Amino acid sequence: SAHCLAVSPCCEPEKWVFIVWAMLVFAHAVWFCAWLDLRATMHTMWPMENKKQEGVNAKTMKKIYGWLAFDVSNDADDLIAKQAFREGWGAIRPTIPATLIWAAVTAAAMIAGGLSPFYVVLINLLVFAASAQLTVLGMLTIHAPMPIIWLAASVVNLRFVIFSAGIRPYFRHLGLKQRLFYGFLNGDINSMLFGHRYRDAEPAPATLSQSGFFMGMAIPNYIAWQVGIAMGVFFASFIPNEWGLKLAGTIT
Numbered sequence: 001s002a003h004c005l006a007v008s009p010c011c012e013p014e015k016w017v018f019i020v021w022a023m024l025v026f027a028h029a030v031w032f033c034a035w036l037d038l039r040a041t042m043h044t045m046w047p048m049e050n051k052k053q054e055g056v057n058a059k060t061m062k063k064i065y066g067w068l069a070f071d072v073s074n075d076a077d078d079l080i081a082k083q084a085f086r087e088g089w090g091a092i093r094p095t096i097p098a099t100l101i102w103a104a105v106t107a108a109a110m111i112a113g114g115l116s117p118f119y120v121v122l123i124n125l126l127v128f129a130a131s132a133q134l135t136v137l138g139m140l141t142i143h144a145p146m147p148i149i150w151l152a153a154s155v156v157n158l159r160f161v162i163f164s165a166g167i168r169p170y171f172r173h174l175g176l177k178q179r180l181f182y183g184f185l186n187g188d189i190n191s192m193l194f195g196h197r198y199r200d201a202e203p204a205p206a207t208l209s210q211s212g213f214f215m216g217m218a219i220p221n222y223i224a225w226q227v228g229i230a231m232g233v234f235f236a237s238f239i240p241n242e243w244g245l246k247l248a249g250t251i252t
């Protein structure tokens with residue numbers, strides 16, 4: 001109806017930015033899955049083209065491994081890294097539905113609190129800390145002083161100091177940029193799963209298998225959160241306001 005179109009956030013002009021963004025995220029996921037199947041098909045149908053493609057893929061994977069600080073020097077290392085990444089994905093996969101719901105509710109609560117969809121997406125892309133975001137949102141609605149808001153957010157995020165301390169022995173040998181990248185992706189769930197898996201291991205610089213396992217959890221977890229945020233932005237008008245913090249706290 002015209003009334004629904006008038007109140008729906010999806011009809012706001014700036015929403016087109018997020019529609020395009022979500023479509024790109026979804027298209028990238030579909031493309032990646034299709035590429036895996038296509039690559040297997042090309043191995044049997046076009047062996048010569050496949051060799052050329054393998055050369056391109058090898059260069060791309062080398063750049064990705066360098067970015068992730070994976071020390072891959074031969075095919076055996078490549079198999080270890082990919083297997084570890086798959087194991088990480090297998091460990092984090094059961095938590096993805098909860099992550100999607102938690103992110104959607106967080107986005108809806110932020111929009112209900114008065115933030116525009118643009119800032120909701122921007123904050124989640126750059127901050128990636130839902131508890132602190134909701135804490136700050138509640139304080140903004142009551143017009144709390146900014147120093148108090150900063151202090152509250154810092155206290156809520158102190159748990160990340162503990163998470164970082166837990167993985168520090170494994171990744172402290174990396175360069176600053178790579179440590180920042182690992183730290184940024186080090187969330188509640190993947191930090192606990194990583195610590196549980198290697199609870200009996202002697203803390204030491206991470207092996208290729210350990211790095212691959214960590215990233216196999218961290219990257220899908222981050223992507224799932226952003227997809228959930230997009231869901232919350234699109235369907236904010238359909239989520240009751242009273243669900244916001246109550247449901248988010250229950251899911252947490």
